[in-house]
Structures are given as structure tokens and as C-alpha cells.
Amino acid sequence: MNNASKKQVAAKHQATEARSSLPHKQGEEIINIMRKGTEFAHQLLKENEKMRYQLAQMKEQVESLKKTSAKGAGGFEMEKLKASLKSLEEEKAKLVERFRTVEKENQDFANKYVEIEHENNMLANLYIASYQLHSTLDLGEVLTIIMEIIINLIGAEEFSLCLLDEKTHVLRAVASEGVEKEKIPDVKVGEGLIGGVAKSCKEYFREDVSASGDMLDPLVCIPMKIKERVIGTIIIYRLLQQKDSFSDLDYEMFSMLAGHTATAIFSSKLYTESERKLSTIQGFIDLLTMK
Numbered sequence: 001m002n003n004a005s006k007k008q009v010a011a012k013h014q015a016t017e018a019r020s021s022l023p024h025k026q027g028e029e030i031i032n033i034m035r036k037g038t039e040f041a042h043q044l045l046k047e048n049e050k051m052r053y054q055l056a057q058m059k060e061q062v063e064s065l066k067k068t069s070a071k072g073a074g075g076f077e078m079e080k081l082k083a084s085l086k087s088l089e090e091e092k093a094k095l096v097e098r099f100r101t102v103e104k105e106n107q108d109f110a111n112k113y114v115e116i117e118h119e120n121n122m123l124a125n126l127y128i129a130s131y132q133l134h135s136t137l138d139l140g141e142v143l144t145i146i147m148e149i150i151i152n153l154i155g156a157e158e159f160s161l162c163l164l165d166e167k168t169h170v171l172r173a174v175a176s177e178g179v180e181k182e183k184i185p186d187v188k189v190g191e192g193l194i195g196g197v198a199k200s201c202k203e204y205f206r207e208d209v210s211a212s213g214d215m216l217d218p219l220v221c222i223p224m225k226i227k228e229r230v231i232g233t234i235i236i237y238r239l240l241q242q243k244d245s246f247s248d249l250d251y252e253m254f255s256m257l258a259g260h261t262a263t264a265i266f267s268s269k270l271y272t273e274s275e276r277k278l279s280t281i282q283g284f285i286d287l288l289t290m291k
Contacts, residue, residue, distance in 0.1 A: 051095070051098070051099045051102055052099070054095060059092070119249055122153065122249055122253065125152075125153055126153065126253065126256060126257070129145070129148075129149045129153065129257075129260075130260045132145050133145050133146070133149075133260055133261065133263075133264040134260075134263070134264055134267075136268070137267060137268050137271040137272075138268060139265070139268040139269060139272055142261075142264045142265055142268045143161060143174060143175045143265075144175075145264075146161060146175075146234075146261050146264075146265075147159075147161070147175060147177055149257065150177070150234065150236070150257075151177065153253060153257075154236070154250065154253065154254070154257075155239055155240045156177070156236045156238070156239055156240070157177075157178050157238045157239060157240045157241075158177065158178030158179050158211070158236070158237040158238035159176065159177055159178065159179075159234065159235060159236040159237060159238075160173045160175065160176040160177075160179065160181070160184050160234075160235045160237075161173065161174055161175040161176070161232065161233075161234060161235075162174065162184070162187070162194075162232050162233045162235060163231060163232040163265070164189070164198065164230060164231055164232050168188075169188060169189045170186050170187065170188050170189070171186065171187045171188075171189065171194065171195070171198055171232065171233055172186050173186075174232075178237075178238065179215075179237065183215065184215055184235075185215055185216065187216075189230075192216055193216065193217065193218070193221065194216065194218070194221050194233060194235060197221045197222075197223055197233060198223055198230050198233055199230075201223050201225050201228055201230055202223070203220075203221070203222050203223065203251075203254060203255070203258075204218075204220065204221040204222075205219070205220055205246060205251070206218070206219050206220070209239060209244060209245055209246070211237055211238035211239075212237075215237065218235045218236055218237050219236050219237060219238070219239065220234070220235070220236040220246075220254070221233055221234070221235050221236075222234040222235075222254050222257075222258045223258065224258050224261050224262035224265065225258065225259070225262050226259075226262050226263060226266055231262050231265060231266055232262070232265065234254075234257070234258065234261070
């Protein structure tokens with residue numbers, strides 16, 4: 001093996017080691033957040049149960065005093081019982097009010113916990129997806145992973161991935177789901193809705209999420225960009241049936257996904273080009289060596 005081939009093998013080996021050593025700290029932090037949320041919910045439930053028990057005890061004491069006063073007692077004892085009963089009634093009213101307040105807070109915390117748990121799951125899934133995206137430098141594998149993410153995390157049924165030809169400034173479909181790639185028209189940067197998104201680097205979301213059937217009038221168009229450099233677009237034409245609108249989390253997912261996909265695609269294209277150039281150079285070296 002000549003020196004150029006050895007350098008090529010060493011570069012691939014270093015890239016493999018770099019990908020396998022990606023930190024798992026973020027995943028652990030997400031799991032810790034979810035675990036803390038679960039513990040907090042359990043504490044609230046215990047506090048709620050304690051309040052219920054105290055209220056039940058107060059009710060038993062009040063009923064017992066009422067029964068005692070109904071049987072009759074001396075004047076002095078009766079006054080003491082009435083005073084004690086009044087005190088217990090007031091304390092009971094305070095406990096009932098406090099119980100209602102705590103119960104409302106528990107409900108609010110429970111709703112918030114469910115919302116946070118859903119967001120944590122989505123972030124955990126996005127972390128796993130981004131890890132997968134950056135675990136390969138093969139463009140075909142990267143595109144396949146992006147499509148799986150859009151289906152599973154976004155809930156898209158029909159969509160396409162378009163890459164920008166920097167020579168002709170035309171967006172051309174390289175992958176699609178639910179629609180034939182050949183039926184997706186090429187779009188020049190700056191023309192129409194899709195071309196305008198690529199030029200302005202601004203995301204587009206249509207308020208009406210029902211599919212129009214027009215390839216040039218999608219539900220969503222997201223520019224895949226690195227800083228202000230657009231390398232392509234994610235275009236969604238139709239959502240899955242169970243999804244009838246976008247949530248705030250969806251918008252955040254789109255923004256984060258656009259950045260991750262752009263980086264992964266750009267890296268894989270650079271790697272492919274460098275491999276091609278290296279192979280060409282190696283061919284020339286082999287020819288010269290043979291001579």
C-alpha cells in the first residue's frame with residue numbers, strides 16, 4: 001500500500017472514531033430532567049393525599065361533637081362544646097379552602113408535567129435523530145435518515161427533499177415520500193413560493209393544513225441552511241390523518257431539524273467530493289508510478 005492509500009485509510013479510521021465518540025451527556029441530561037419531573041409529580045400526589053386525610057379527620061371530629069351536643073350536657077360543658085365546634089368548623093373551612101387551592105395547583109402541575117414530558121420525549125427523539133444524522137458521511141444514508149425523522153417526528157405523509165444546484169441556482173428533488181420524485185417540478189431560486197423561501201431563508205407555514213394537491217403550493221417549506229447559506233429545502237405537501245395542525249413544538253422542531261439536516265448533507269457532500277478527488281489523484285499517481 002502506497003502512502004496516499006495509507007493516508008486515505010487513516011482518514012476514514014479517524015472519522016469513524018470521531019463519530020463513535022460523540023458525547024452522550026445531552027441524552028443523560030434529558031433523562032435526568034424527565035426523572036426530576038416524575039419525582040416532583042409524586043411529591044405533589046403525596047401532599048394531596050395528606051390533605052385529604054387531614055380533612056377526613058376534621059370531618060370525623062365535627063360529627064362527633066355534633067352527636068355529643070345533641071345528647072345534651074351541662075351549661076358550662078355545652079358552651080365549651082359549642083366553642084370547640086365553632087373552632088373546628090372554622091378550621092375545617094380553612095382546610096377545605098386550602099385543599100381546593102392545592103387540588104387546583106396539583107391539576108395545573110399535572111397538566112404542565114404532561115406537557116413537559118411530551119417536550120422532553122420529543123427533544124430526546126430529536127437528539128437521537130441528530131446523532132444518527134451525524135453518524136454517517138454517506139449522502140444516501142443521510143437522506144434516508146432525514147426522511148424517517150420527518151415521518152416519525154413531524155408526522156408528514158407526502159413531502160420532498162430538494163437540493164440546490166449552485167451552478168444553475170435551481171432546486172431539484174433528490175428524495176420524496178408519498179409522491180413520485182419525477183412529478184416534483186424544479187424551482188429556480190427567487191421564483192414562486194418555494195423559490196422565495198430559498199432566497200429569503202425564511203420558513204413558510206400555511207395556516208390551512210389541508211393538502212391542496214399543488215406541488216408549488218405546499219403546507220410547509222423549510223430552507224435547509226448553514227448560517228445564511230441555503231443548500232436545499234424540506235417541502236411538505238400533506239400531513240398524516242391524525243395531525244390536523246402544527247404546535248409550537250412543531251415549529252421549534254422544524255427550525256432545529258433544518259439546521260441539523262443542512263450540516264449533515266453539507267458534510268456528506270464535502271466528504272464525497274474529497275473522496276472523488278482523492279481517487280482521481282491516486283489514479284494519476286498510479287499511472288506515473290507505472291511509467
